[in-house]
Every structure is written in C-alpha cells, then in structure tokens.
Amino acid sequence: MSIKSNNRALGAKGEEIAVNLLKERGLSILQQNFRCRHGEIDIIAKENGIIIFIEVKTRKNDKYGTPEAAVDHRKQKRLRLVAAYYLTHHCHDSHPCRFDVVSILLDRNDEPVSVRIIENCL
C-alpha cells in the first residue's frame, strides 16, 4: 500500500514541477489529468495555437531505464486515442497538435536532478 501512495505522490510531484516549467515557458495550461474511457493524459497545454499533449514521467533513479523510455509503444497508442477523443470533443479533429514528454529525474530528497522536455515524440 505504501508503495502505491508513494508512487502517486511521486507522480504528483513530477506533474507539479512540469506544470511550473511549462508556465514559465509561456504555455497556457488547458487541462490536467484529462480522463476519458480510453485513458488519461497528464497535461494538455497550448502554445502558439498548437495543442500539446504532454506525458509526464518521474523517476527517482534510472535503474529501469530513463523516464522517457517508459513511454513505450502501448502507451503511445493509448495517448493517441485519448488525444483523438479530446480533439473531437473539444475542438475539431484536424486542429494542429503535437505530443511532448516531460522526463523528470528526482534525487533522494525529491529535488529535481534533471528535467527534460522532449518535443514532438510521436
């Protein structure tokens, strides 16, 4: 049980860091934790008229690979489905958009060691 709540806390911390970083960069945050029946997208933001679907991956170490490596094929497929759903229901399905991944590595004290934004992943 503690592991699960630890994980959730880890994820939430990471998202917080990500949102702050994006705001600093001038993006407007449209939605956080958008859910639908296909799955979930961590952050939906907008910049220069382009909608950006962002997946945040937080890790404390890279024993099991870098954070961004966790966005594998299966996950990518899911993200596309959720994104499609969002576009259809909230604007139109040929709205300019892209997919980014924010990859965060934390140290033992939950302080960010590295934060990377990888643009246009899919």
Added chain:
Amino acid sequence: MLAVVQSVSLLGLDGYMIDVEVDVSPGLPEFTIVGLPSTAVRESKERVRTAIKNSGLVFPIGRITVNLAPADLRKEGPVFDLPIAIGLLVASGQLAGSRFAEHVYMGELSLDGSLRGIAGMLPGVLVVKDKSSYNSVVVSPENADEAALVNGISIFAARNIVEIVGFLNGKVNLERHHVDLHKLYSKESAEIYEDFAEVRGQFKVKRALEIAAAGGHNLLMAGPPGSGKTMLARRLVGIMPRLSPDEALEVTKIFSISGLLKGGVPLITARPFRAPHHSVSKSGMIGGGTIPKPGEISLSHNGILFMDELPEFNRDSLESLRQPLEDGRLTISRAHGSVDYPAKLMLVAAMNPCPCGYFGDETRECTCTPTQIDRYRNKISGPLLDRIDIHVEVTRVSYTDLSHNIQNESSEKMLHRVERARRIQQRRFAGTGIYVNARMGSREIQKHCRLSTKVSELIKAAYEKLALSARAYSRILKVARTIADLEECQQIKEQHAAEAIQYRIMDRNR
C-alpha cells in the same frame, strides 16, 4: 498543403510516370503512404524522416499523406525516397517556388540525407524520355553514368538533400552530367577470353561452334565425360561478334533492372555468358517476384545460355526454354498483368550420351541398362531437341591430337570468318529486324534458301530416311545457309546441305 513531385515506377523493362502527391495537414501526427506500396516503399517513411532531420531541415508535424498515383499500380523499391522527401519539403514550405516541378526525381535516401543509387535507372530514364514531356532527372552520383546513356535527357547528380535544396533554390550550381558513349563502347573489354587455340583436336566440334556463332544457332554437344565440352563452350564467347550499340543498350537495361550494374560500369559491351548450375529452379530461369525480375534466360538475351549437364536440369526449367527458343521472348504472367522480356539468346547445351557417359564410345564400354539410357535421354523432350539447330558429338580426344604440336587455330582467325558471315547476314536482312540466319521465319527461308534440284533431292532423302519434322527441315535449311555464308557462297550447295544434315544426329538416334 499539397505538393506533387514526378518519379518513375518500373514494370519489367518498361514503366510508368508516377505522381508522388504529398499532403501535410494539421491534425494528429501521422505518416501514411498509399498507392499499393511494397514493403521497401513503406519503409521509405523511416528513411525520409531521418534523412530530412539529419539534413538540418524540419520534418513537418501533422498529418502527412503520400499518394503514389496511379493508385492501382504496384510500386516497388526505394526509388521513391527522394521524391517523397522533396514533396515533404515543398508541402511544409521549406522549398519555395515551382522550380522543383521541372525535374523528375529517382533515388534512395540514406539516413544521413545522402542519395543512393537504385536498380533500373536506364529503363527509368527511358520512360521519362518516351512517356513524358519532362527532360531532366535528378539522380544519385552512383546512377549518373547509367542515366546519362540516354540522349536528350539532362541528368543532374546530387550527393544529398542539402545539395538538391540548394540547387532548387538557385544557390548551388549543378552541371549536367555527361558520359562519353563512344569511349565506353569502344573500351577494350578487361576480360581476356579463353582461346580456342588452347583446345587440342576436336576439330569437328570447333567447326560446329563456328557455324553456331556465325548464324546464331543453338547447339547441343553430346559426349563422354572429360571430352572438353565445357572447355569448348566457354571459348564460344571469344568468337562471337561484338554487341551492336542497340544490343548493348538492351542488355544494359536488363542487367540494370536485375541490379547487376553496380560497380561503376554503366554500359555492358561484352556478350552475356550465363551458365546456371543444373539445380536452378524454374523461377531462377524465367524470373520471378510480384513484379517479375529477369531470370537466367533474360540475362542471356543477345548472349549465350550455357546449360551443362542438360538432362540434370529439372523438367520445368527445360520446358521454360520453349517460348524463348521459338519466339525470342519470354512472357511472364502474374495476377496483375504480364510482363514481356526479350530473350533472343543462343542456347549451348552439353550432355553425356547416357548416365555413365560412355554410350557410343569407341573404346570404353557403356554400363547402363537400356531403360536407364532411355529414361536419361527422354529427359530432353522431342520438342526441345527439335528447337536446337545443331547437334554434335564430342568424342574422346585421340592421344596424337593431344600430344601433337600442330597449331590449333586461334579464336581470332575463327572470329574473322564469323564476322564475315555476319556481315553477309546484315546485308541480307537489312531493315527486317532480324540479324541472323537462325531467326529466319518461313518467309525468309523461302526467299533466301532457294535450293537447286540436286540439293532439294538430297534433303528430301534425308527428310524421309530420318523421319524429320517440318521444324527440323527448316533448321537444316538455316544451318545450310550459314555454312554457305561462311564460304561466301551465294547458292547453297550439296556439301553445305550435307553438312547441315549431319548436325541432326539426335534425330537419328531416336
């Protein structure tokens, strides 16, 4: 935005102009290629994406659709990498203007953005010349020489995407690529042909080979093991006349499609000599694939197909020879259509007279049973045998011939006579599309093989005694015509006919 870029798709030795339509629209990022692409074409996506990125250009974000029109023709090969990349750059606004639309593009892309050569460039450029109003093609330096063989089309060789973008923006100057056709064609072949002077004795067979070379006749050698059949066959190329420029282009087209032109030789000037092992499959002989690539038969076009150990080839391979030997072409039918490949070849075959090899030998005893002999010889069907003009027995070389120091005639002398006979045929057949006696049809035989009464009677006697077929009869006439030509004789005399009849031994032994 939509961009349309020109390219070429090959089907056999011919092909079609292809419109490569590239559309970049906003929406969920995607990259699809449609228009019946093969696997190699579908893999273009990865190469194009990476090549563009590594060239310092931007790979557009959004919904990318590529259509290779017309949509119902199968597309094969990495040739579309380049036009797709150009289309993407235009559709994403990175290549401005309409200069790009003046050219046709054919080439494969490496991941670093450099342009690689493709197979079939010569036929491809010929499609541009014959089937479109475009007159310039952008290709890889690897293909430049081959592409420049075609008159009237400007060839621009670019090393990579960056160079092409510069060229199309007017910032980089690319010179038209030229190749010296004359120099290429008259270049002495690096291959040293084996000389007939190295073969001791066997004067009868050498004579038969000379006749075959002079008239383009198919030939079968039957004899015991070690009698020199293979050795003799290999030297035949050395007494064949050179390929004419038209013939050279035809052969080059076929080799290009088979991907055999790599290595900096843009033009084939030597007669093809193909010697497939007898374990070759039917599709190895005919050609294969969804869009059929040439097999050994087509690769022997204007050259020699040497089939050693003829009865060891499987039945299908042997049967596949029928149409080429008769019509001089090969039609391969597939679900979506058929492809015609030219196959005017000279068949040279070698076989043992029986499984042990010594049937009919003067000194050694044959150890086969009659059934074995029959079964072995029946592998060569009657119809196939009929289509071979000259049958000659190769006997064991006598010791005197082997050890004697008599000068055996050189290939050069034999070639001289062959060329003389060929010139007579050239004059005889000028303007008819035939080049050699072996290809005469019944009309030509009527015209050029008039016989005196004596000669007619001689052939009639042979016809009845040997129970020859009509086809065998016309072959005898053709060979007699060549023999007469070798002696620069206008009329076919008795000795010519008599010798020609001699070359039907297989009929006699059946």
